[in-house]
Amino acid sequence: MNDDETSTNNQPNGRDTRTLCIMIYGETLYGMLAQTMSMCQVGLDGWQLDDEIGWGLSTWAAKRMRVLQWCPNAQRILKGQIGTNATLLYVTIETNVHNPRYKHPRNPRHRGSELASPWGCSEDRCLYIQANTLVKRHSFGISREWEYRPAHARTCKNGEGCELVGPSQRAILVALQEDSIEQRDGSFPILKITGDNERITLEAQPWRRGTNFATISHVWSQGLGNESKNKIQTCQLRMIRKYLKDVFKSEEDQFFWLDTLAIPSKSTTDTRKAARKAAISRIHHVFSKASHCIIIDRYMLETGNADEDCRTTAASLLTSAWIRRLWTLQEAFVSKTLHLAMRDDSGDPSDSHRKVMALDDMWGDDSEGRAFFTSVNILMKRKLAQSMMRKEEAADYRSRPQQHRNTAVLVANAWRATRYRTIDRPKDETLVLATLLNIPIPSSHVDFGEVDDVYLERLMVEFWTSISRESPSGMAIPSGLIFLPGRRLSSTGFGWAPATWMSQQEETYPFPLGKMNYSTTLHERGLQVQYPGFILHASFDRLSSIVSGRRKDPTFHFSVDRDLYEWYSVDVADAGGHIPGSSMPRVIDQEDIAEDQLSQKLQRNSLSNPKLAIILSRSRPVEVPGEIGLLVEIQEISNIIEKDQNTTGDTTVPKRQATGNNEFVSNLSSERDEDVIYCRIVRRVIVSRLSLNSASNLLPPSGNSPNESLGNSRTPLHDSLVSKRYSNFARAELLAVALDDSQRWVVDGYPQSAHLPKTEKERTMQENIKRTGRKVKKTGTKIKEGTLKFFQMGEKGV
Numbered sequence: 001m002n003d004d005e006t007s008t009n010n011q012p013n014g015r016d017t018r019t020l021c022i023m024i025y026g027e028t029l030y031g032m033l034a035q036t037m038s039m040c041q042v043g044l045d046g047w048q049l050d051d052e053i054g055w056g057l058s059t060w061a062a063k064r065m066r067v068l069q070w071c072p073n074a075q076r077i078l079k080g081q082i083g084t085n086a087t088l089l090y091v092t093i094e095t096n097v098h099n100p101r102y103k104h105p106r107n108p109r110h111r112g113s114e115l116a117s118p119w120g121c122s123e124d125r126c127l128y129i130q131a132n133t134l135v136k137r138h139s140f141g142i143s144r145e146w147e148y149r150p151a152h153a154r155t156c157k158n159g160e161g162c163e164l165v166g167p168s169q170r171a172i173l174v175a176l177q178e179d180s181i182e183q184r185d186g187s188f189p190i191l192k193i194t195g196d197n198e199r200i201t202l203e204a205q206p207w208r209r210g211t212n213f214a215t216i217s218h219v220w221s222q223g224l225g226n227e228s229k230n231k232i233q234t235c236q237l238r239m240i241r242k243y244l245k246d247v248f249k250s251e252e253d254q255f256f257w258l259d260t261l262a263i264p265s266k267s268t269t270d271t272r273k274a275a276r277k278a279a280i281s282r283i284h285h286v287f288s289k290a291s292h293c294i295i296i297d298r299y300m301l302e303t304g305n306a307d308e309d310c311r312t313t314a315a316s317l318l319t320s321a322w323i324r325r326l327w328t329l330q331e332a333f334v335s336k337t338l339h340l341a342m343r344d345d346s347g348d349p350s351d352s353h354r355k356v357m358a359l360d361d362m363w364g365d366d367s368e369g370r371a372f373f374t375s376v377n378i379l380m381k382r383k384l385a386q387s388m389m390r391k392e393e394a395a396d397y398r399s400r401p402q403q404h405r406n407t408a409v410l411v412a413n414a415w416r417a418t419r420y421r422t423i424d425r426p427k428d429e430t431l432v433l434a435t436l437l438n439i440p441i442p443s444s445h446v447d448f449g450e451v452d453d454v455y456l457e458r459l460m461v462e463f464w465t466s467i468s469r470e471s472p473s474g475m476a477i478p479s480g481l482i483f484l485p486g487r488r489l490s491s492t493g494f495g496w497a498p499a500t501w502m503s504q505q506e507e508t509y510p511f512p513l514g515k516m517n518y519s520t521t522l523h524e525r526g527l528q529v530q531y532p533g534f535i536l537h538a539s540f541d542r543l544s545s546i547v548s549g550r551r552k553d554p555t556f557h558f559s560v561d562r563d564l565y566e567w568y569s570v571d572v573a574d575a576g577g578h579i580p581g582s583s584m585p586r587v588i589d590q591e592d593i594a595e596d597q598l599s600q601k602l603q604r605n606s607l608s609n610p611k612l613a614i615i616l617s618r619s620r621p622v623e624v625p626g627e628i629g630l631l632v633e634i635q636e637i638s639n640i641i642e643k644d645q646n647t648t649g650d651t652t653v654p655k656r657q658a659t660g661n662n663e664f665v666s667n668l669s670s671e672r673d674e675d676v677i678y679c680r681i682v683r684r685v686i687v688s689r690l691s692l693n694s695a696s697n698l699l700p701p702s703g704n705s706p707n708e709s710l711g712n713s714r715t716p717l718h719d720s721l722v723s724k725r726y727s728n729f730a731r732a733e734l735l736a737v738a739l740d741d742s743q744r745w746v747v748d749g750y751p752q753s754a755h756l757p758k759t760e761k762e763r764t765m766q767e768n769i770k771r772t773g774r775k776v777k778k779t780g781t782k783i784k785e786g787t788l789k790f791f792q793m794g795e796k797g798v
Contacts, residue, residue, distance in 0.1 A: 010063050010066055010067060011063065011067055012059070012060040012063045012064055012067075016058070016059045016060040016063060017060055019058065019059065019060065020058045020059075020060040020061070020086060020090065023054075023055040023056070023058055023086035023087075024086055024087045024090060026055055027054050027055055027085060027086060027087045027375070028087065028375055031374075031375030031378070031379070032375065035374070035375070035378075054084050054085030054086055054087065054088070055084075055085075055086050056084055056086065057079060057083040057084060057086070057089070058086045058089070058090070060090075061083070061086065061089045061090060061093060062075075062079070064093055065078070065093060065102075068093075068097065068102070068103055069103055070102040070103050071102055071103070071104060071121045071126050072121055072122055072123045073121050073122065073123060073124065073125055073126035074102045074126065074319050075123075076123045076124070076504070077318070077319050077324075077420050078092060078315075078318075078319065080419075080420060080504070080505075080506050081318060081383060081387065081420065082318070082380075082383050085379060087375070087376055087379070088376060088379055088380060088383065091311055091315075091376050091380075092311075092315040095309070095311060095312040095315065096312065096315060096316065099303065099316065102319070123504075124504055125422070126324075148225070148226075148227045149223075150164065150223060150224075150225065150226045150231070150232055150233055150236075151222065151223020151224070151233070151236075152223075152233050152235050152236070153233070153235040153236050153238070153239050154298070154301065154302060155235070155239070156233070156235035159233070159235075161198070161234070162233045162234050162235050163233070163234055164226075164229065164231035164232065164233060164234075165200055165201065165202060165231055165232065165233075165234050165237060166202060166229060166230045166231030166232070166261055167189070167191055167202040167203065167204035167230065167261055167262075168204055169230065169264070171189065171203075171204035171205065172189050172204055172230065172261075172262065172264060172275075173264065173271070173272070173275050174206070175187055175188060175189035175204065175205065175206040175207075176188060176189065176264075176275045176278050176279055177275065177278075178206055181274050181275070181277070181278045182278075183278075184281050184282060184284070184285060184438065184440070185282070185285045186278065186282060186285075187206050187207065188206070188207055188257070188262065188279065188282050188285070188286050189204045189205065189206060189207070189257075189262050190204070190205060190206075190207045190211065190213045190255040190256065190257055190262075191203065191204050191255065191256055191257065191258065191261055191262065192205075192253055192254070192255050192256070193237055193240070193241045193244075193253055193256075194253060197238050197241075200234045200237050200238065200241075202237070202261065204261075204262075207255075207289065211255060212248070212254070212255065212291040213254065213255035213256055213257060213289075213290055213291065214244055214247055214248070214254065214255070214256045214257075214290055214291060214292040214293065214294055215256065215257045215258075215286060215287050215290040215292070215293045215294070215331065215335065216240060216256060216257070216258040216259075216293075216294055216296060217293050217294065217295050217296070217322070217328050217331040217332070217335075218258075218295075218296045218297070218322070218328075219297060219298070219321045219322050219325050219328070220260075220325075220327070220424075221321075221424065222297070222298040222321060223298070224236060224258075224260060224296065225259075225260050226260050226265070227265070227266075228265060228266075229265055230260065230261050230262075230263075230264065230265055231260075231261070232258075232260055232261065239296075240256065240258070240294075241253065243294050243296075243339075243341055243356050244256055244294075246355055246356045247292045247294060247339055247356055248291075248292070257286055257290065259283070262279065262286075263276060263279040263280060264276045264279060280431070280435065281435065281440075283330065283331075283435050284330060284334055284435050284436070284438045287330065287331050287334040287335050288334045288335075288336075290335060290336070291336065291337070292335075292336070292337050292339055293331060293332070293335035293336075293337065293338050293339065294339045294341060294356055295322055295328075295332075295338060295339065295340045295341060296322075296341050297320050297321055297322035297340075297341070298321070299320055299321055300316065300317070300320055300322070300340065300341065300342055301341055301342065301343060302343075303316070305342065305343065310362045310363050310377060310380070310381075311373075311376060311377065311380055313340075313342075313357075313362060314362075314380045314381070314383075314384045315380070317340070317384065318383065318384060318387060323387055323388070323421075324420065324421055324422055325421060325422060325423070326418060326421040326422065326423040326428075326429065326432045326502065327423070327428075327432055329388070329389065329414070329417055329418060329421060329432075329436060330432065330435055330436035332388035332389065332390065333388065333389040333390065333414075333417075333436065337358060337360065338358070338359045338360070338388075338390075339356040339357065339358050339359070340356065340357050340359055341355075341356050342355065342356070342357055343355075359384075363377060363381050386413070386416055386417065387417055387420075388417065389410075389413050389414060389417045406475050406516075407437065407467065407470075407471035407475055407476045407477075408471075408475055408476060408477060408478040408479075408516055408520070409478070409516065410437060411437070411467065411476070411477065411478055411481075412478040412480065412513045412514050412516075414433070414436060414437065414501070415481070415484070415498075415501055415513065416507075416513070418433075418501040418502055419501065419502065419503050419504060419505060419506075420502075420504055421502055422502060423502065426456060426500075427455075427456060427459070429456075429459075429460075429500060429501065429502065430459045430460055430462070430463040433463060433501065434463060434466070437467065439466045439467060439470045440466060440470070457489055457490060457491060457499065458491075460489060460494075460497065460499065460500075461489065461491050461494050461497075464477070464494060464497055464522070465522070468522040475519060476520070476522075477520045477522060477527060478513055478514075478516055478520070479512070479516065479517075479518065479520045479527075479529040479530070479531070480511075480512035480513035480514065480515060480516075480617070481496060481497065481498065481513065481527075482496045482527065482529060482615070482630060482681070482747050483507075483508065483512050483513070483617055483628045483629070483630065483684065484498055484503070484505075484507065484513065485503065485505040485506075485508070485573070485574055485684065486498055486499070486500070486503035486505050487499040487500070487503075487590065488590060488681070488749050489749070490590075490749065490750075490751055490752040491751070492525070492748065492751060493522075493523065493524055493525055493526055493748060494526075494748075494749075495526065495680065495681060495747075495748040495749015495750065495751075496526060496527045496681065496747045496748060496749065497527075507628075508573060508627075508628035508684075508686075509625055509626070509627055509628065510617060510618055510622075510627050510628070512617035512618070512628065515618075517530070517741075518530035518742065523746055525678060525746055525748055526678070526679075526746040526747045526748035527746070527747050527748075528676070528744060528745070528746045528747075529615075529744070529745050529747060530741075530742050530743060530744050530745070531615050531616055531617065531618075531741070531743060531745060532616045532618070532619040532738070532739055532740065532741045532743060533613055533614050533615045533616050533629075533738075533739045533743055533745070534558070534560060534568075534613060534614045534616070534736040534737065534738055534739065535611075535613050535634075535736060535737040535739065536558065536611075536612045536613060536614065536734060536735075536736050537734070537735050537736070537737070538612070538733060538734040538735075539733040539734070540602070540609065541733060542556070542733040542734045543602065543609055543610070543612070544599075544602055546612065546631075546734075547595055547598045547599055547602065547610070547682075548595060548599065549572070554571055554572040555569060555570065555571045555572075556569075556570050556734065557569050557570070557690070557734075558570075558734045558735060558736045559735060559736070560735075560736045560737070560738045565692065566689075567689075567690040567694075568621070568687055568688065568689055568690060568736070569626075569687070569688045569690055570614065570629075570631070570685050570686070570687050570688075571626070571685065571686045571688075572683065572684075572685060572686070573628060573683070573684035573685055573686050574684060590681075590749065590750065590752065591682070591683045593750050593752055594633070594680070594681065594682045594683065594749075594750050595682070595683075597750055598610050598633060598682065610633050610634075611633065611634040612631065612632070612633060612634070612682070613631075613632050613633075613634055613677065613679060614629050614630065614631055614632070614685065614687060614736075615629055615630040615632055615679075615745055615747070616629050616687060617629060619741050620689065621687045621688060621689050622688070622689060623688055623689050623690065623691055623694075624688070625686075625688075626686040626687060626688035627686065627687055627688070628684060628685075628686065628687075629684070629685050629686070629687040630681055630682075630683075630684060630685065630747075631681075631682040631683050631684075631685045632679035632680060632681055632682055632745075632747070633679060633680045633682055634677055634678070634679050635678040635679060635680060636678050637675055637676070637677050637678070638675070638676050638678065639675055639676065675743070675744070676744045676745070676746060677743070677744070677745050677746070678745075678746045678748075679745055679746070679747060679748070680747075680748050680749055680750055681747065681748070681749050681750075
């Protein structure tokens with residue numbers, strides 16, 4: 001092996017570099033193909049890249065970032081957001097080698113504060129970009145707790161001549177109370193900076209239709225907030241005044257809106273509480289009416305350069321503190337135009353040498369005719385737009401009337417944009433999501449005290465219920481949510497729903513979240529979706545191995561046709577962490593609970609063993625890389641759907657329930673189009689279609705040839721092929737029945753705690769078991785003889 005094939009100190013080696021070059025070359029050709037097809041208005045199904053994922057994460061990039069000693073959090077975000085495209089990640093790395101956002105000092109001190117501690121960055125948090133303005137609160141000479149303190153602008157010299165300035169509180173309350181407190185599109189205050197820079201004052205008045213104003217989008221933890229008063233430092237107001245004049249291209253003072261000043265601070269009085277709730281519920285309305293939105297990120301002000309190329313600016317913004325915060329997502333999504341505050345290339349750090357840049361205008365063609373950079377620019381623009389929900393379909397959504405909106409598309413885009421964002425108070429997550437999607441905010445979501453996990457789950461259940469009620473039937477919840485990674489809710493009927501949107505995890509191929517082929521409905525017992533799938537029929541031993549497979553033998557195989565030609569392989573998803581090169585632990589507690597409950601059922605009664613199935617994200621999964629699916633336990637089969645959570649009247653009773661294998665098969669063979677399968681998620685799986693060659697060599701025959709017992713007289717070659725397929729089937733002890741693409745499933749999870757609600761049927765069954773204590777002896781460990789003879793007949797007809 002050559003020297004350039006080996007790697008020392010984890011440096012990229014020659015093989016890594018050559019592989020990267022091939023990947024970039026391939027992605028560039030695909031990019032040129034896509035551009036050519038678009039220009040010529042030609043569509044060739046099957047020749048486009050799936051979701052612009054590229055050729056995958058390169059080993060070169062992973063090693064290069066580690067060698068550069070980049071922040072673990074920055075590495076994870078880049079791998080997750082653009083890591084599947086080798087070209088984008090390469091360009092990002094090489095244009096940011098010396099960028100302090102990625103490689104920042106290990107032991108800096110917060111400027112202007114008493115906090116002095118090393119940056120303890122991890123994969124899921126970067127303390128450098130947070131730039132928290134926290135100081136120790138002292139009492140009688142003893143350090144007590146951390147206290148938020150409004151920060152000065154970076155250009156402010158030791159706070160000289162600065163003081164906290166705010167608008168009249170009465171003017172703020174009057175503006176909010178002009179309309180009903182419950183009105184989400186009601187009145188709100190706008191502000192204007194008056195006086196000279198030495199004696200700044202603030203005026204507040206209600207917004208009137210036709211009045212132009214700008215909103216300020218910022219990261220609260222970077223010092224532009226105030227937890228106790230509606231005031232900020234005068235140096236910050238001077239900076240905002242300059243940005244407003246730049247954006248409006250006028251020397252006159254302009255109106256603006258800033259949450260710190262326009263949302264009443266926390267209070268114990270009922271009047272201020274009601275006004276605060278109204279102000280928060282109208283954030284969506286405020287940003288939608290603003291002419292401009294100015295993004296202020298402390299890091300971008302210090303290190304971002306307005307003269308940099310668009311790729312460098314976009315890469316920096318993708319990992320900035322501003323784009324990592326959950327509160328700022330709705331501000332980016334709703335706003336008409338976005339402007340980024342940056343410094344210019346003069347080297348002068350003063351306010352006079354800072355300017356704002358319209359994000360839509362920074363994508364000028366600097367590629368000089370080079371196909372490589374043209375392709376990179378297009379992809380980077382799309383990635384940034386996805387992170388801010390500013391894609392074309394999002395703009396189309398904003399322009400539609402409420403009754404004609406496809407909320408499921410918005411929810412899918414929102415999940416993709418929130419997965420790498422963070423929030424300081426987990427209890428605010430549903431509050432932010434509610435304002436983002438512009439749905440009513442229950443009082444329980446605003447200004448409550450400390451809460452536990454059970455209360456947080458209740459908030460998320462209320463949130464999903466509100467989405468379902470506020471949107472047109474079937475157009476509210478994307479069906480692909482059931483395939484997402486991460487922890488799910490535990491409440492009955494909501495086991496399909498993510499417990500948090502900030503999972504820091506990626507979708508899995510073929511990315512079903514964005515594909516809405518059928519509508520969904522929220523029922524009392526779960527989410528109704530329509531997907532293809534397989535019903536699994538297994539011997540007792542095989543069933544036991546599948547149930548405990550995640551911990552022991554995670555892979556199993558099966559055939560779905562009588563001639564044993566079509567075979568599939570199933571493996572556990574997330575076995576090594578969802579994102580390549582990540583050490584983040586996968587969520588296993590819910591899978592453990594599912595497996596434990598299924599194991600208990602197997603030990604208790606083998607005459608009615610658990611019935612398993614696989615929900616596919618699309619029909620006929622590909623061989624490589626495999627496609628995401630769900631292994632589920634079937635609770636029952638019915639041809640009448642139970643009552644929708646949003647309807648009234650008596651709950652419909654299912655016509656039949658699957659109890660034994662014979663009835664189970666007959667239920668699916670008759671009126672299949674009307675069958676509804678009620679199921680619970682066991683675990684996420686990767687399903688791959690096996691090639692004919694792989695299936696033939698799946699399980700080599702051992703011992704006597706199975707076709708000897710059949711008494712066949714065939715050619716040696718034919719005997720060999722038949723023998724292998726038969727041996728594979730006999731050893732698999734498993735067969736599957738394929739279901740239609742439009743098969744209806746009502747999906748739920750397993751309750752994880754005794755205090756969580758259960759259905760009446762579950763409670764009755766549990767009480768009967770406790771009362772009788774009846775256990776049935778286990779019988780039968782092989783596939784039924786009749787089923788095996790069916791497949792033998794198929795072999796004879798080959």
